[in-house]
Amino acid sequence: MNYLDGRILSTTAPKHTHKEWLAFLKKIHRKTPKELTLHLIVDNYATHKHATVRDWVAKQPRVRLHFTPTSSSWMNMVERFFRQLTDDVVREGSFENVPELITAINVHLAHHNLNPTPYRWRAEGAAILEKIQRARAAQTKSNE
Numbered sequence: 001m002n003y004l005d006g007r008i009l010s011t012t013a014p015k016h017t018h019k020e021w022l023a024f025l026k027k028i029h030r031k032t033p034k035e036l037t038l039h040l041i042v043d044n045y046a047t048h049k050h051a052t053v054r055d056w057v058a059k060q061p062r063v064r065l066h067f068t069p070t071s072s073s074w075m076n077m078v079e080r081f082f083r084q085l086t087d088d089v090v091r092e093g094s095f096e097n098v099p100e101l102i103t104a105i106n107v108h109l110a111h112h113n114l115n116p117t118p119y120r121w122r123a124e125g126a127a128i129l130e131k132i133q134r135a136r137a138a139q140t141k142s143n144e
Contacts, residue, residue: 006116018050041066
C-alpha cells in the first residue's frame with residue numbers, strides 16, 4: 001500500500017511463508033522506480049524476519065524494512081483497507097472456489113488503483129512521537 005498515492009501492489013499465495021514474502025519483496029523491487037528508496041512498514045510476523053529475507057534485504061541498498069509495534073497507526077490503516085475489501089468483496093458474494101475469490105479481489109484492487117486516494121494521517125506528530133517514546137521505554141523495561 002503506497003501511502004503517498006493510495007495505490008495497492010498485491011499478490012496472492014496459498015501460504016504466507018518466508019518464500020512467498022521474499023517473492024513479494026522482489027516484485028515490489030521490480031515494479032517500483034529504481035531511484036526510490038523503499039521504506040516498507042511491516043508487522044513483527046516471523047516470516048518477515050526470516051534469515052533468507054534478512055539476507056536478501058541486506059543486499060538491496062534501496063530496501064528498508066521497518067517493523068511496527070502492535071496497534072500502530074500504519075497497521076490500523078492496513079486493517080481498515082482489509083475491512084473495506086471484506087465488506088466490498090468477500091461478504092458481497094459467495095464463491096464456489098478460491099480462484100473465483102482471488103479474481104474478485106484482483107478486480108476490486110484494479111478498480112481501486114484506477115482512482116486511488118492517499119491516506120491522510122489525522123494524528124498529531126507530537127502524539128505519535130510520545131507513543132513511540134512510551135513503547136521504547138516499555139520495551140527497555142521488559143528487557144531488563
